[in-house]
Amino acid sequence: MDKRDSFSGYNPLFLIAFFLFTVLVTMIVRHPVLGAASFSGSLFYLIYLKGKKAFSLVFKIILPVMILTMIINPAFSHKGVTALFYVNNNPITLEAILYGLYSAFMLGAVIMWFSAYNEIMTTDKFVYAFGRLLPALSLVFSMALRFIPRFNSHIRTVSNARRSLGEDLEKGSIMKRIRNGITVFSSTVTWALENSVDTADAMTSRGYGTGHRTTYATYRFDKRDGIISAVVLAAAVCVVIFLARDSLYMQFYPSIEFNPITAGSVITAVLFTIICFLPLIIDFQENIKWRYLTSRI
Amino acid sequence: MIKRAIAAVFIMAISLLTVSCKIESPEEHGKNNGGGDLTCTVSIDCKTVLDNMDKLKASKASVIPEDGMICEKTEVSFSDGETAFDVLVRLTREKNIHMEYNKVPAYDSVYIEGIENLYEMDCGELSGWTYLINGEGLNYGCDQCVLEDGDVLEWRYTCDLGRDVGAYKE
Structure with missing residues (x-):
């Protein structure tokens, strides 16, 4: 069926x-x-x-x-x-x-x-349900939810790039692996912080939360x-x-x-x-x- | 590798638990409780609840005896060096009375949470179990109170932090 x-x-x-x-x-x-x-x-x-x-x-x-x-x-x-x-x-x-x-x-x-x-x-x-009532909170919430899969995929990208440099996350002694892991993590966190500020700026410059706005999908x-x-x-x-x-x-x-x-x-x-x-x-x-x-x- | 380590830790924890725990059926639980050549008189009551029925949780009404006596005065034998807690355990085991206690590491002593399904805070927020030796309240835990021959031990339920049973020390 x-x-x-x-x-x-x-x-x-x-x-x-x-x-x-x-x-x-x-x-x-x-x-x-x-x-x-x-x-x-x-x-x-x-x-x-x-x-x-x-x-x-x-x-x-x-x-x-x-x-x-x-x-x-x-x-x-x-x-x-x-x-x-x-x-x-x-x-x-x-x-x-x-x-x-x-x-x-x-x-x-x-x-x-x-x-x-x-x-x-x-x-x-x-965002449709809460965009008008709590614009800031619903944006933060939807960004946070979207953030988790993006964070994961970015970690994968960075670790793949580092693997091609020979700094593999899955090989070497435990200490070396931990050090490599921290490098990947710190670069991803830096990226994430910058990214969230950028997104917030972009939303502000588009006038998010200032007045009536339409949503991507309309639900009547x-x-x-x-x-x-x-x-x-x-x-x-x-x-x-x-x-x-x-x-x-x-x-x-x-x-x-x-x-x-x-x-x-x-x-x-x-x-x-x-x-x-x-x-x-x-x-x-x-x-x-x-x-x-x-x-x- | 990590999964195996977790499984090993898990199995070790479980086996440690089973070795360190004493598991008994209710029949075994009532027998072979030890004893000794000294005796004391023990009673357990919750008479103060009868005066505070309005504060009692509705679900607990069925566990309160009509006269408030959970266990009438009973002679319990014990050996030298045993405490009020040991005697309570022996009595509740023999009479098959429900009892739950908790070891409080901060005071390094035992706290009696409930007897006969009557628990602390079941009858107002100042209620709970306390004990008196020869009519006097003590301000330390029952497993640190070493009994002497002929002592009268009363386990009483208080609804007012011990004031209503005369166990409160200023």
Whole structure:
């Protein structure tokens, strides 16, 4: 199937609000159903967005972070009524292990949401969203983000140039390699400082931040954005209202307890699950529409 | 090369941890706690919480006994040179009472963070566990307080930095 991400085509303001809401609910609310919805929603969307690259991110970064969290929490937190075994007179409790497990999934979900955010929120979208409100900050931010790949490529250029001079970074004694590395690094830092001043000067001389300005890509807040924003806003308000009444809450310490299941908690869980899977739902719907339209040609 | 070094350090750290840690099941934990020919009387209570129920964290209400006594007065045997901390460990192990402590390097002493899932700061910001020997509060850690035969050791939960249990020293 033709893979295109139509979710990222929505207005950047809506996208920022969407990610902010999902990440905040994931971080603040403690409940396995919401955690599972957020984790699976972000995981599937990330795989849809990045394909095979998503797996390397999941296995190389997210999984180790999660395992570390799972180990660290019961090792340092001994709260809880169910002692499984004792280490140096301190109990290792079932509650602490489960809490570690839960926070691991929460952390994984938040990392994946941010990674998906990075994938679809390009710098020009960010400048569009904040350019009028905080011109200086959004420029600095977008420059800083752009700076990391440029820094890397410049380091590669300089070290290649030095390799052709015979000062290879990967050969020789450790001391020699460190000395070569420092030379490359210092020249790159010098370049970076000069470069940022130049860019700032160039932007000032073009009148950045002085008045109304246009952006590279224009995003209108059109009917489609209005409809999706209204739907998500309504769902989000529902979720927040029900959460404020504590209908979905789980207690880990000192013993594990759930609030009783009510109509409100079921509605909250369903709505939040739909919100988490919204990017995928939109993408699949658009893909089906595209297939249908092309098949008629 | 670097990966191997990291793996070696990791394996060494884990093996060091397992060697230096004493791992026991809950059944083993209650048995073979040592003892000695001297005895003292130990009790653990959180009666002050009953007067400060409004400050108590809602999640902790289930761990507070009705009369505030977590452990009634009990005779505990100990040997010469053992401290209030050793006796507390022995008692909580025998009675299977939850207890968490923390070694504070700055004071080179042990701090009792929580007993029976009642932790410091669970009942207002001035609350926590303290101890009294023969009705008197001491201003040093419980693992530096060497007990004598016949001492009365009280572990008490305070909601006011020790003032409400008479353990505060001006």
